[in-house]
Amino acid sequence: MSFEGWTIFAVFWVIFVTSPGPNAVNCISNGMTLGFWRSLPGIAAILTQALLFLMLSAAGITALIAASPATFKIAQVLGAAVLIGLGIRGWILATRPVAMTDVDGRQVFWKAFAIATINPKSVAGYFAAFSQFVQPDVPIWDQMWLIVPTALTITAASYCTYTAIGAGIGRAALNAVFHVAVRRVLAACFVIYGVALGSASVPGRA
Numbered sequence: 001m002s003f004e005g006w007t008i009f010a011v012f013w014v015i016f017v018t019s020p021g022p023n024a025v026n027c028i029s030n031g032m033t034l035g036f037w038r039s040l041p042g043i044a045a046i047l048t049q050a051l052l053f054l055m056l057s058a059a060g061i062t063a064l065i066a067a068s069p070a071t072f073k074i075a076q077v078l079g080a081a082v083l084i085g086l087g088i089r090g091w092i093l094a095t096r097p098v099a100m101t102d103v104d105g106r107q108v109f110w111k112a113f114a115i116a117t118i119n120p121k122s123v124a125g126y127f128a129a130f131s132q133f134v135q136p137d138v139p140i141w142d143q144m145w146l147i148v149p150t151a152l153t154i155t156a157a158s159y160c161t162y163t164a165i166g167a168g169i170g171r172a173a174l175n176a177v178f179h180v181a182v183r184r185v186l187a188a189c190f191v192i193y194g195v196a197l198g199s200a201s202v203p204g205r206a
Contacts, residue, residue: 006146013151017158022115024162025189029090030108031166032183039163041105042112043156049116050155054148057126058140084194090187 017023023046030039116122 006150009147010150010154013154014158017155022119022190023112023159025186026112026115027159027162028166028169029183029186030112031163031168032170032186034108035170036164036167038105039108039167041109043159043163045109045112046116046159047152047156049113049122050152051148053122053126054144054151058144081194084191087187087190087192087194090190091184 027039027042027046030042
């Protein structure tokens, strides 16, 4: 990959991972309810998913999924159901006190991993990255040594920032009415993402 190609890829990836989506909402929510350090397993989950998708993209699997409408529709429906469920649960629990001592880091990790994996932006983004920015005349694995660290570094910086924003909101408004309102807005975002994802999966509306 040339320097120019790497620069274009880096700019694309910054836009890709900083645009608001389910991952950003989940990071803000984790930061608010758990604090920054307790939320790190969630960021680790996003990075794990990113590395997995980068490897799958390089192997051509993500392109295969994107090329199969039936498989992609099933993924959309399942993703919609999970996001709506998370949103409803978050809305119900918004007024309850946060018990940070009872939170298991593994639960934070797997919830974040599931959200990152079912996000349709992931499939579309990784497919776009590998179809537009990878040089076809250069072996793909010779380009991965530059693509992977670039993508993971930008991804980590983005979601650490979102988590820090959430932690700041949580410290400033813990147990306040504003805190409950923000938690419900975040829960509503999950429902909105889920409904939008489900609508896109309905035949004739994709």
